[in-house]
Amino acid sequence: MAKFKFFYLLLFCFISFQGISGKMKVVFRYDDFILKTDKVNEQVVRTFQDNHIPLVLGVIPCDSNENFILEKPYLFLPVLKTGLKNNSIEIALHGLTHQQIVRGEFDGISMTEQNRRIQKGKSFLDSVFQTNIKTFIPPFNSYDKNTLQVLVNNRFTVISSALCFGQSTVNAELQYAPETIENFKELIPVLTRNRNRNGVVIVMFHDYTFKKNYSISELQTVLESVNKLDFVTCTTFNKLGEGSEQLDERRINANLESNLLSKKLKLNAVIQTTVFASTIRIVNLIAYLLLSVFFYFLTYLIFSKNKKIRTYRHAICLLMVIVPTGLFVWFHVLTPMVLLAFAVSLSVMVSLFSKFK
Ligand SMILES: [Zn+2]
Structure with a gap:
């Protein structure tokens, strides 16, 4: 009987510990950003900054003729540069031209060509922002094994694609941070359901999110609600790996199956810990x-x-x-x-x- 009591005590401690240590991390990933005056883009960046929530910009560096996109003068650039300095913004490379070549811009094309595209895009953005970009967002969430090697060769540390079958996660030198939510309306319910867990949520959106079915004032409301959740930390891809469980192949594979139990327990839309x-x-x-x-x-x-x-x-x-x-x-x-x-x-x-x- 004493043994059972000890067991229940242990179990209670374990559950309580899980509750106390629950810490959800959220990254907001804004894709298809270009360095040109755009009212929606500027409103989005300012809304995040007003709420002190960091934002990752997936920047497309070139047009379809591979000419660099940088409006002269691009009056919003100083705001982005300041954001980069005070960590309210992270710049990520989102392809070179964002074109469909074979399957997306990278999957299925030669390693040399992938390397050329990534090097050209990275060196341009690095020089514009005086930084060293470490996150890559493959256009159309599409890449292959060669992409991973090219990224490592070019000193990238994170790839953010989508949580789907068949995508390679074999390279141990990279962190994998797939998007998990595309609809802002899901965010608060997902976070609330997972309040006692240590998970990662990655919200991906575009400027057309605000042209079609969502407004900037709704974004403002969601961000205010996120700030009220004391178990949530908003961060960037660069900081995601710091001091927490790695986003490695094991963790991504463990999270890949959207099975009956995950659906019943409503665990989807979060990258849960490997053990869980x-x-x-x-x-x-x-x-x-x-x-x-x-x-x-x-x-x-x-x-x-x-x-x-x-x-x-x-x-x-x-x-x-x-x-x-x-x-x-x-x-x-x-x-x-x-x-x-x-x-x-x-x-x-x-x-x-x-x-x-
Ligand atoms: Zn895109």
């Missing part, structure tokens, strides 16, 4: 294994009554088909209801096949 995200995946796997086995027994009972499954061989075949298919299909493609329909129709097909054989 891995635990959720394992528990989800067990739940699905149990669910698949349950469907199997259900199907077996129905068809064995009709004497359509006569031998153990049939039963084992059915098991071998349903359980792994159920798990695989759930993890990568389908929603639970579609999976259920799929498992049932597959069982029917297998048992009919067995009967005719």
Whole structure:
């Protein structure tokens, strides 16, 4: 009994500790920024500065003819330079021309060409801002393994793309900071739900966000609300890795599966810690294994009554088909209801096949 008490005490301490240490980090990433007078761009930057919240600008350095974009005179430039100095702004490289070449501007093109584009864009922005840009945002959230090596060769430390399958995260010298939210309206609910966790939220938006479905005054309201949340720290990509868990391959992979449990517990839109995200995946796997086995027994009972499954061989075949298919299909493609329909129709097909054989 004493042992159990000790266990509960430990568990209580663990949960309390998790609660106290809960610290959400938020990065705002404003893509497709160009160094030309633009009323919306200037209003966005000023709104963030008024609220003392840092903003990352994904700057496109060149037009489609590879001419550098820098209006003369660009009257807003001193504001950006001051912001860079006092850390209210981070400048990130957002491609060179932001054109579709193969798949986006970088994925699928030669390493030499990728290197040329990244070097040209970086050296221009470095000289305009007298800085050393360390964050790369691939246009269209699209890049390949070669991009990562080129980034390391050019002393980048962070890549911010999107949380999606098939994107390489193999280079251990880079931090991976994929965007997790594209709609401001989701931000406060997501942060509030995750108030006791140590996660990272990356909000990505464009100037057309404000031309289409959102206004600057709504942005102001959201930023004011963020500032009221004492468990939230707003930061930049450069500072994200400081003093907290790394955004490495393990962490991104652990967070990649948007599984049933993540949806039920509403954990999406946050890069959770590696341990937490891995635990959720394992528990989800067990739940699905149990669910698949349950469907199997259900199907077996129905068809064995009709004497359509006569031998153990049939039963084992059915098991071998349903359980792994159920798990695989759930993890990568389908929603639970579609999976259920799929498992049932597959069982029917297998048992009919067995009967005719
Ligand atoms: Zn873009």
